[in-house]
Amino acid sequence: MIDPTQYSSCRDLFAEYQITLTNAQHEKLRIYEEMLIDESQRQNITAVRGSSEIWIRHFLDAAYLMRFLPAEGAVLDIGTGGGIPAIPLAIMRPALTVTMLDSEHNKIAFCQRAVDRLQLHASAVSGRAEELAYNPQYRGQFDAAVSRAMANGSMLTELSVPFLKLDGYLLAMKGKQYDPETERFGSAAAALGCSCDEPLGYMLCGEQKYLIRVHKNAKTPEQYPRRFAKIKRSPL
Numbered sequence: 227m228i229d230p231t232q233y234s235s236c237r238d239l240f241a242e243y244q245i246t247l248t249n250a251q252h253e254k255l256r257i258y259e260e261m262l263i264d265e266s267q268r269q270n271i272t273a274v275r276g277s278s279e280i281w282i283r284h285f286l287d288a289a290y291l292m293r294f295l296p297a298e299g300a301v302l303d304i305g306t307g308g309g310i311p312a313i314p315l316a317i318m319r320p321a322l323t324v325t326m327l328d329s330e331h332n333k334i335a336f337c338q339r340a341v342d343r344l345q346l347h348a349s350a351v352s353g354r355a356e357e358l359a360y361n362p363q364y365r366g367q368f369d370a371a372v373s374r375a376m377a378n379g380s381m382l383t384e385l386s387v388p389f390l391k392l393d394g395y396l397l398a399m400k401g402k403q404y405d406p407e408t409e410r411f412g413s414a415a416a417a418l419g420c421s422c423d424e425p426l427g428y429m430l431c432g433e434q435k436y437l438i439r440v441h442k443n444a445k446t447p448e449q450y451p452r453r454f455a456k457i458k459r460s461p462l
Contacts, residue, residue: 232256236281243430245289245318254317254344255285261343262308265336271308282431287399288314290430291372294397294437297321299369302389304355305376309337311399312372316346324348325368327355356451359388366391366446374399379409380461383440384451387418390442400425402434411438414462419444 233252240247247255259280265271272284288311295301298321303312306326316324326337326348337350351358358364371386371394379398386396398411406412406425415422423439451457 239281240286240289243286243290245292251317255314257344258313258317258340261340265308269332271333271336284310285314287311287430289318291315291397291399292319294439295319295322296369299323300325300367302327302368302371304371304373304382304386306337307333309340311374312348313337313340313346316348317344320347322347326350327358328352329354354454355385356454356457359385359451364389369394371396372399375401379411379438380414381457383411383414383418383420384457384462387420387440387442388446388451392442392445394442396440398438398440400436400438404436410461411440415440417462418446418450
């Protein structure tokens with residue numbers, strides 16, 4: 227049941243970033259918060275355990291992406307973990323079709339339980355990105371891909387771009403430690419027929435954040451993504 231005081235404070239927090247939070251969205255996020263905290267007692271689903279931190283570091287951070295995503299379409303969250311940013315996005319932008327991908331089956335099982343309980347237009351898939359990217363069900367099927375702290379820029383770009391439609395794009399969320407020289411988004415994008423925008427720096431509740439956008443301009447060469455060991459050994 228909605229706590230009017232908590233809802234008011236959360237609504238005001240989101241409004242600072244021009245994000246509207248409805249009663250129904252707040253209630254679903256509150257239930258998801260409880261599920262995250264409960265599941266964290268069984269597996270490493272999130273290191274953030276406090277309610278206010280979850281709302282800021284997970285939910286608000288995810289909701290900030292909405293201004294860069296289409297109003298509707300297919301979005302893939304690569305390395306979703308416990309469902310961030312995918313589940314908050316599915317709650318706040320229900321016209322999106324959200325797919326969550328992670329190699330850890332237990333985390334994907336949790337995400338699917340959350341999807342079922344919250345009745346979201348989303349699905350959760352267990353598997354390795356470098357393998358599923360060759361499955362016709364997934365390759366070239368997404369309007370956008372999102373990811374937070376899943377891998378460095380070069381690796382993330384190679385793993386993500388094959389899933390995108392032509393003119394689709396990757397939105398990579400990075401924290402204050404972001405270093406363009408070591409992340410190598412630009413070189414990977416060029417090798418894959420993509421362009422990379424200048425990093426967008428912004429502050430979220432006093433914390434420095436960066437958003438990197440890689441735009442798919444051409445069909446991905448068939449040899450990408452490579453095997454994970456080769457991606458790690460010889461980054462683009």
